[in-house]
Amino acid sequence: MPTSTTSPIQISRFEPADQRGVIDVIVPIQREEFGIAITAEDQPDLQAIPEFYQDGTGDFWVAKKDGQIIGTIGLKDIGYQQAALRKMFVAAPFRGREFGVAALLLGTLLEEAGTRGVKDIYLGTTDKFLAAHRFYEKHGFVEVAKDELPESFPVMTVDSKFYLLRRG
DSSP states (O other): OOOOOSOOOEEEEOOGGGHHHHHHHHHHIIIIITOOOOOGGGOHHHHOHHHHTSSTTOEEEEEEETTEEEEEEEEEEEETTEEEEEEEEEOGGGOSTTTOHHHHHHHHHHHHHHHTTOOEEEEEEOTTOHHHHHHHHHTTOEEEOGGGSOTTOOOOTTOOEEEEEEOO
16 A cells, blocks of 8 residues: 555644634635635634634634645534534645545534534525535535525625535
């Protein structure tokens, strides 16, 4: 069996030292790849990840390779055993089945959500993220209409497509 000289992808809970790396992954994808005119300052949750995400049943995780953040995912507690999946981003060189970063991030989120008693996970995305739509659908998320979202769901201005994964 051949040995790999590349280090494995590590998924870990967000720590304050990860702040800059999280922003450096997310904002360029939003701005450069998808042409969304948004800055880190336009996203208060990125300025206060522990307070915004790491509360109640929520949390935030990062994927790292060789100590560098290459992916992110957040779970926002919205009450009533429901949560919002937010900020799922993977740097372009690490996308696809070869690395499995998105699947590792989602798997961590789903496992943790289950142990925390989360029954419904909602997410909002844009029409532009076509590969993301396929990924979510492959993992059991079903599209729902905006008017089916719980009142507590934090709709972002760029969100135009919504999904639900019911777990209980």
